[in-house]
Amino acid sequence: MRYRTNNEGTGYRGKDHDQPIKREAEHFEHCPICGQDFDMRDLGQVLHHAGAEHQPVPVDQ
Numbered sequence: 001m002r003y004r005t006n007n008e009g010t011g012y013r014g015k016d017h018d019q020p021i022k023r024e025a026e027h028f029e030h031c032p033i034c035g036q037d038f039d040m041r042d043l044g045q046v047l048h049h050a051g052a053e054h055q056p057v058p059v060d061q
């Protein structure tokens with residue numbers, strides 16, 4: 001789906017906000033403290049890894 005702000009009256013052509021699409025891996029950061037990769041879109045994970053001392057978030061296997 002494309003979201004544009006085109007205006008036929010003025011001829012203005014809106015910017016295409018669909019591009020570029022980030023690859024899934026680009027949303028992840030590597031934590032220098034615990035060594036775990038975490039999703040920057042998940043506030044819970046971001047706040048966990050913001051602590052000065054912490055362990056990796058337990059992951060269900």
Ligand SMILES: [Zn+2]
Pocket residue numbers: 031032033034035036048049054055056
């Ligand atoms: Zn961490």
